[in-house]
Amino acid sequence: MNSALLPAVNQRPTIRDVSRIAGVSIKTVSRVINDQQYVSAEKRKRVLEVMAEIGFQPSDAARALKGRRSHQVALICDNPNPWYVYEIQAGVRERCAAAHVRMIAQPYDRSSPTLLDDIVALIDQAHPDGLILAPPACDDRRVIDELERRSIPFVRLQPGGPLQSARAVLMDNERAAFDMTSYLLSLGHHRIGFIVGDRGYAASGQRLAGHVRALSSAGVDIDLDYVRQGQFDFDSGRAAADALLNLPAPPTAIVASSDDLAAGVLAAAHRRGIAVPERLSVTGFDDAPLAQAVWPALTTVRQPVRAMAAAAADQLLDPAAEGERRLGHEIVVRESTAPPGA
Template sequence: MSIVPPDSARPTIRDVARIAGVSIKTVSRVINDQQYVSADKRERIRDVMREIGFQPSQAARALAGHRSHQIALICDNPNPWYVYEIQAGVRERCARDQVRMIAQPYDRASPTLLDDIVALLDQANPDGLVLAPPACDDTRVLDELARRGTPFVRLQPGMRIDDAPAALIDNERAAFDMTVHLLGLGHRRIGFVVGDRSYAASGQRLAGYISALSDHAVEVDLDLIRQGQFDVASGEAAADVLLSLPNPPTAIFASSDDMAAGVLAAAHRRGLRVPEALSVAGFDDGPTATIVWPALTTVRQPVRALADAATDLLLAAAPVNKAEQRLLGHEVVPRASTAPPKG
C-alpha cells in the first residue's frame, strides 16, 4: 500500500511525521525553523513535505511555534501609486520567506485608530509590523507596540529614530539637490509647495529647499512657500497664489508629483507656457510624472525598494536591531518641465 495520501486527501502533519518516521513535534519544529532537529532529519522531513505536497497552514504554524508567519503593514497615503508600491515591496519580500502580508488602512483622524490596531494585534497575532508614513511617527502607535514588545520597522521616520529599525531616503538632501538643479538653470525666485504637515518628509523637504537657497546666497522669501496636502487640488491652489504675486516665481518645486501636476494645471489655465514661462518640478517619479504635459522633472525615490528593505529588516533580524537603518539613494530626473528662466 502506498505511503502517500490519496489525491483526494489533503496531506497533514501526521502524514509527514508517519512517512518521515519522526514525531509530530519534530515536524512542527522544522515547520517553524526551530532548533533541536538534526540536519539529516530536517532534510528528510522537508523531502517528505515536497513529495506529498504538504503545505502547513498558518494556524498550525502559530499553534506549534507561537508564530503566525504573517506580518501587518499599516499604510495610508493620498497617492494610490505610492500605497501600491509599498504593498508590492512588502508582499514580494514576504513571499520569499513564505510569510503572509496583512494590509491595515491607517486613518489618523479616526477616533478608533488605536483600538483598530490593538484588535489587529490581538486577532491576527502578526509576528511584526511595517509602519509606513504617517503611522511611523504616530506616538500612540509607537508607544503601544513598545509596551507590547511587538517587533516593528519604519518607513521614512522623522522622529524617535532609534525606536526601531528603518528604511529611508535622505529627504532633506533630495530636496536640496532638486533646488540646486533649479538654481543651476539660473532660477532665483523658486516657489515651494510643502506637503501634508503630518508627514515628516514634508518638513524634511522644506528644510532641504531652504538650505539650498541659503548655501547659494539666495534670500528665502516666505511668500514663495505655500502649504499643500500631497494632492493635485492643493498644488493647483498653491500655484494660483504664487502666480498671482506681484513678482511671481520663475520656477515652482512641489514636494510631490501630484502637487506638481496641480501646478501645471494652474499654469496651463493661465496660458503660461511650461517651461518657457515657468519651470515646474516634483518629487516621487511615479506614473504622474510622465503622463502630464510636459513630463515632470522630479526626484526619484525607490518606494518599492524601501518597502522591501524595511520588510527584510523585520524578517531577517531576530531580535530586531533597533539601531539598524538602511539608507537608499535618490535621483534628480530632468525632463521637459524645467529650463533656464526666460531672459
C-alpha cells in the same frame, strides 16, 4: 442580554462584538484576553461574562501565548496617493512571498478615534510576527508605545526622526529637496516657489528644510511669500500655484513636494497661458507614473518607494537586522525645466 446587541445568526463573534456588548474599548478586551494588567476587576468580570455568553473564542490565542510564529506580517499604511500605497504594498508583499510569509494590510486614518483600538484588534486577532509602519503611522507615539509595551517587532518606513533601538528604512528627503532646488539654481532661477506637502507627514517638513538650505547655501534670500501649503494632491497644488503666480514678482520656477502637486501647478500654468518650461519651470517629487503622463513630462525626484518597502520587510524578517538603512534618490530631468526665459 439585549438581543439587538448580539452578533448576527451564524456569524462568528468578534472582539468588536465583545467590546460593544461589554461597553469597553477593544484595548480593554485585548488586555483581558491576554491576562494583562490595567483592567479593573469589574471590567474584567464583565468582559469574561460577555465572552462566555456569546461564545467568543480569541483567534489563535493559544498559539500566540505559546510564542509560535504566525508567518504573517502587518503593514500599517495610509497615503492620499494610490500609487504610493500600491508601491509600498507591492514591495512588502513580494519580499514576504519569497519568504513564505503572508502580508496583511491595515488602513490607517490618523484622525480616527478608534485608530489604536483597530490596530490592537488586528494584533490580537491575526497575531502578526511583526509590523511595518509606513508614514505617518511610523511617527505615531500611541502606536509605537503599544508595540514596545507588547514587545512586538516593528520597522519604521520613512520616519520623521530617530527612535532608540527601533529599526527603520528611509530616503534622505531633506537632501533630495536640496538637490532639486540646487538644480534649479544651477539653471539660473532665483525666484523659486515651493509647495509644502501635508503637515501630518514628516517628509513635508524635511523637504521644505532641504529647499531652504539650498537657497541659503547659494546666498539667495528666503522669501516666505514663495512658500505655500499643500496637501499632496492635485487641487491643493493648483490652488498654491495660483497664489504664487498672482504675486507681483511671480516665481520663475516652482518645486512641488509631490508629483500630484506638480500636476496641479501645470494645470494652473496652462490655464493662464504660461508656457512650461519657457516661462515657468516645474518640478515634482516621487517619479510616479503621472510624472510622464502630464505635459510637459515632469522633472522630479525619483523616490525608491518599492525598494524601501522591500528593505523594510527584509529588516522585519531578519531578527539580526538593526538600526537604519538608507536608500538613495535620483534627480530625473525631463521637459518641465529650463533656464529662466529660455
